[in-house]
Amino acid sequence: MTFHPSALESIPEHEAINLVSDKMMVLNKQTRFSFWECSHLDCIAYPGSKRAMFCRAIQRPLWALIFIIGILTVAWQCFLYLFPYNVELVNFPSERSSSFSDWSTYGVIPIPCHSHNDYWRHVPLRSALRAGCISVEVDVWPWGNEILVGHSPSTVLRGTLQSLYLDPLLKMLDTHNEPPSHNWPKVMSQEMVGLFSNDPKQSLTLLVDCKTEGDRTWPLLVEQLNPFREKGYLTHFNGSDVVYGPITVVVSGDAPLHLLLENTTYRDVFYDAPLDNLTFPAEITADDNKSMDSTYNPSNSYYASADFRTAIGSLSLSRLSDVQLAILRSQVRAAHKLGLKVRYWGTPTWPVGLRNYVWHVLVHEGVDVINTDDLRGATRQDWKPHHRWQWWV
Structure with a gap:
């Protein structure tokens, strides 16, 4: 049920106070326990608004992505810890040229x-x-x-x-x-x-x-x-x-x-x-x-x-x-x-x-x-x- 502040003008004061109190309790519960929902009060009060729909479209996939990345990271670390022999060393090519660049062990x-x-x-x-x-x-x-x-x-x-x-x-x-060249002197071997x-x-x-x-x-x-x-x-x-x-x-x-x-x-x-x-x-x-x-x-x-x-x-x-x-x-x-x-x-x-x-x-x-x-x-x-x-x- 949607609640709007203008509705308070047509009801007695004590009922308005109780209504506002009940609504705030609901909002507090939603804010405290809803992991997937947006925490903005406007989004909670008006779940059908464009802002609430936008927040739900962004927040839920974001939390899901963070959760999946966390699980994959933990799983990979466990794999490396338990089965280290199955992972070979990976060497990335260097962009900096050197006189040793043609060596297969360059940079090692x-x-x-x-x-x-x-x-x-x-x-x-x-x-x-x-x-x-x-x-x-x-x-x-x-x-x-x-x-x-x-x-x-x-x-x-x-x-x-x-x-x-x-x-x-x-x-x-x-x-x-x-030798650096065919003309390299023998005395400079x-x-x-x-x-x-x-x-x-x-x-x-x-x-x-x-x-x-x-x-x-x-x-x-x-x-x-x-x-x-x-x-x-x-x-x-x-x-x-x-x-x-x-x-x-x-x-x-x-x-x-x-x-x-x-x-x-x-x-x-x-x-x-x-x-x-x-x-x-x-x-x-x-x-x-x-x-x-x-x-x-x-x-x-x-x-x-x-x-x-x-x-x-x-x-x-x-x-x-x-x-x-x-x-x-x-x-x-x-x-x-x-x-x-x-x-x-x-x-x-x-x-x-x-x-x-x-x-x-x-x-x-x-x-x-x-x-x-x-x-x-x-x-x-x-x-x-x-x-x-x-x-x-």
Whole structure:
């Protein structure tokens, strides 16, 4: 029923007061409880007016849109939290030209992450490089004269180590190290650069995990590395020192250590030493050359790795205990005294909060690369060993 103020003139005063009071109560109730209605008094008093109809036409869709956007935002954040591996890193092209614009890693900042089982990614190798990972892992199987890639014989990919990794790496390095012009003087030869434009001296570690028959895989790998070797792209041991190059090749799994150690004057493939089984003389210091007397040293090994659950143990109360932290520190200290870089695999992956906590503790304690399946999550971390993380341990 429509109410108009002129109607009050034809009724007694006490009835007019009651009528106005009742009408105000109705208006208060409508204003308080009507979420979709306009709060203007005129729109409430005259719901059939043009203004009221206009407000309803605008306000209801607006609130509905805000509600839908809110639901979608919450759903997307829940998806990222629960299933981070299903979202690949997206790089947007930069409009600013640069001398490094033709690099596939232009604008990428290298981070100490290790792309675990990299061949499972939508774009093997390149996804890890675009995320800034300085280490990638590939499982291999010998097959005739080729080295196949896959976690098991039943899941090998169509590509090979050559086609999926070695050929793309060689092409990128050739492009990055191409002289500015054909007339470039030989005396002004360029210094060797790697894969990352933001840090051209950063070496990429290619961890080759030999799943079986390491003795058969070894000669195939050594032969396929010849183009890198001839162009000086490989980190190598020259008989006295380790000379770092754009690519550092490390073998793991069933890799034949005895074949790697045969050549005592030159090596460009290094071993992944067992982190939880290192032995070294107690008197060795970080800068002591006696570390070369150990079975695993920089002349033959690059990484020292271990399964986190085996070496450290499972986490109770979602944190590292004092005993576990002491074990972690002793293993990191032992590897660093020998000149090796530390890596743990099998770290917690879910829930994300626990995963990030373990990552940050490892970085704070000096672990050199973080094993990860979630490239997107890795790029969101601050990998500097800040002291503010100490309260977590």
